[in-house]
Amino acid sequence: MGITVIKNGRIVTAVDDYVADILIHDGRVHTISREIPVGEDTEVHDASGLIVIPGGVDVHTHLDWEFGVSKTVDTFASGTQAAAFGGTTTVVDFCNQTPGESPLTGLEEWHTRSASACVDVGAHMIMLDVNDQSLLDMKSLIHNEGVSTFKLFMAYPGVLMLDDGAIFKSMRLAGENGAMICMHAENGPVIQVLIEEALAAGNTAPKYHSLTRPTIMEGEAVHRAIKISELSESPLYIVHLSASEALKSVTEARDLGLPVHAETCPHYLFLTDEEYDRPEFEGAKFVMTPPLRTHSHQQDLWRGLSTDDLQVISTDHCPFCFAAQPYGMKSSKQQGADDFSKIPNGAPGLETRVPLIYDGGVRNHGLSLNRFVELTSTSPAKLFGLFPRKGTIAVGSDADIVLFDPDEAWTIRADEHHSRIDYSLFEGREVTGRVKKVFLRGQLIVDGPEWKGQEGMGQYQHRGDAGKS
Ligand code: URP
Ligand code: ZN
Ligand code: ZN
Numbered sequence: 001m002g003i004t005v006i007k008n009g010r011i012v013t014a015v016d017d018y019v020a021d022i023l024i025h026d027g028r029v030h031t032i033s034r035e036i037p038v039g040e041d042t043e044v045h046d047a048s049g050l051i052v053i054p055g056g057v058d059v060h061t062h063l064d065w066e067f068g069v070s071k072t073v074d075t076f077a078s079g080t081q082a083a084a085f086g087g088t089t090t091v092v093d094f095c096n097q098t099p100g101e102s103p104l105t106g107l108e109e110w111h112t113r114s115a116s117a118c119v120d121v122g123a124h125m126i127m128l129d130v131n132d133q134s135l136l137d138m139k140s141l142i143h144n145e146g147v148s149t150f151k152l153f154m155a156y157p158g159v160l161m162l163d164d165g166a167i168f169k170s171m172r173l174a175g176e177n178g179a180m181i182c183m184h185a186e187n188g189p190v191i192q193v194l195i196e197e198a199l200a201a202g203n204t205a206p207k208y209h210s211l212t213r214p215t216i217m218e219g220e221a222v223h224r225a226i227k228i229s230e231l232s233e234s235p236l237y238i239v240h241l242s243a244s245e246a247l248k249s250v251t252e253a254r255d256l257g258l259p260v261h262a263e264t265c266p267h268y269l270f271l272t273d274e275e276y277d278r279p280e281f282e283g284a285k286f287v288m289t290p291p292l293r294t295h296s297h298q299q300d301l302w303r304g305l306s307t308d309d310l311q312v313i314s315t316d317h318c319p320f321c322f323a324a325q326p327y328g329m330k331s332s333k334q335q336g337a338d339d340f341s342k343i344p345n346g347a348p349g350l351e352t353r354v355p356l357i358y359d360g361g362v363r364n365h366g367l368s369l370n371r372f373v374e375l376t377s378t379s380p381a382k383l384f385g386l387f388p389r390k391g392t393i394a395v396g397s398d399a400d401i402v403l404f405d406p407d408e409a410w411t412i413r414a415d416e417h418h419s420r421i422d423y424s425l426f427e428g429r430e431v432t433g434r435v436k437k438v439f440l441r442g443q444l445i446v447d448g449p450e451w452k453g454q455e456g457m458g459q460y461q462h463r464g465d466a467g468k469s
Helices: 076-085 103-116 132-145 164-176 188-200 207-211 215-232 244-255 266-270 273-277 282-286 295-307 353-365 369-383
Strands: 003-012 017-025 028-033 043-046 051-054 056-061 088-096 120-126 149-153 180-184 236-238 260-264 401-411 430-440 443-447
Touching: 003 369, 003 401, 051 369, 056 076, 056 353, 056 369, 076 088, 076 103, 076 430, 076 443, 088 103, 088 430, 103 120, 103 132, 132 164, 149 164, 164 180, 164 215, 180 215, 188 207, 188 215, 207 273, 215 236, 215 244, 244 260, 244 295, 260 295, 266 295, 266 353, 273 282, 295 353, 295 369, 353 369, 353 401, 353 430
Parallel strands: 003 043, 003 051, 056 088, 088 120, 120 149, 149 180, 180 236, 236 260
Antiparallel strands: 003 017, 017 028, 051 401, 401 430, 430 443
16 A cells, blocks of 8 residues: 555544644554655645544444344445444444354354445454353453453343343453453343333333333443442443433442443434424334433433543444335334334434534534544543554554544435435434545545445454453
8 A cells, every 4th residue: 555645634632633744654654744745656635624533433333233033224334334424434343142152153153244344343242141151252252352342231131131140250251351341231120011011001102112211220220230340340331321320320430440431322412202202103213222311311411421421422323224124124113113112222323423423512512622532432442442553543553534524514314324224313403514534544435425445345353451441
């Protein structure tokens, strides 16, 4: 690969903010200097007036993933192309163990599915069957396969949920081996009772998804997960945190100096449970777990981002189409037309995360530019064992770089997206700040509206120790 120079950009990392040129060679940042001379063969990109940020790192996606009877609609090719257009150059995606089988088999299958990725990818393992052999396999995943994070579910009894004993054993093993548990924290058995009672009373509309998953049961599960992780002496990462009660427990733990971390997602920051009152079946588009909450929870999440009690904003991109069975899929949101509990849980977001957080966070909620980069790139790279290869612009780092126009106003429209999903949670929302060019390891892959990358160019990321911030 030749030499590429990005000239005159305002380089913003989690800690820096200055104008300079960047010389890229062999896929990495080679030199950063005020005036880099360019030769005839140099590929030059003028970034005057643009901010130059490290490629986004989204550590919560479900691409080409079977969830119960449903399957997410994005392939690795379509999902990662969407990621790239949204300024994200690394995703860490969830693969899972099949009960009765080794998690190593789950990873092997995931490698086959992820071969078409257009940006760099890592894998977390969802553990569904914790026993002596699968605990040994976890060690092998950590030390031989670069999988240093594991998701466990405290929800979905009979499908995904683990009991507290299995959670304790997995956490202890993770802690002893430099790995971290990512916890889906909601009290599944209590929620199950509420769902059964709602359905028995004839309450089948999408809004009952929200009404049967109360915030207090998210708070309870987060508190329990923290206590088990404290006993296990292992780091803990709460995924898709949505509720004040949950944040309160995380804040208390962090104040005690415990290695507890948490992410939230754009939908919890910008949308509320009022979306479930939409007419017809439209509320189903917003059925994800945990569900959208009220405005007061949202205000607490913004506070948590400013005080670093929340360290990451990821998408939980888990796209199920709204229209019936597109792309030959077995199911869509329509599956739950007569029963909210059958609506596939999950929503899209990969393509809009970075601009939404710039618009809503930097422009409207007082986040600094550095904090914006930290939340969307640096902090996830650090916590998930990817830093400093990913998550920053520094000499020696991968040249995953986004040129971002902080002033361009545009409107979010699903039909202009690159994901295969047929709707956006943010349809019609006007945002200011737009991704203009994206480089993956020095190669230009997004040039305005044009796609310049290739399917399969994404590289698997062997990740190091997790839980370090
Ligand atoms: O509704 C959601 N969040 N679906 C994806 C699976 C999960 O729990 O992350
Ligand atoms: Zn989850
Ligand atoms: Zn998820």
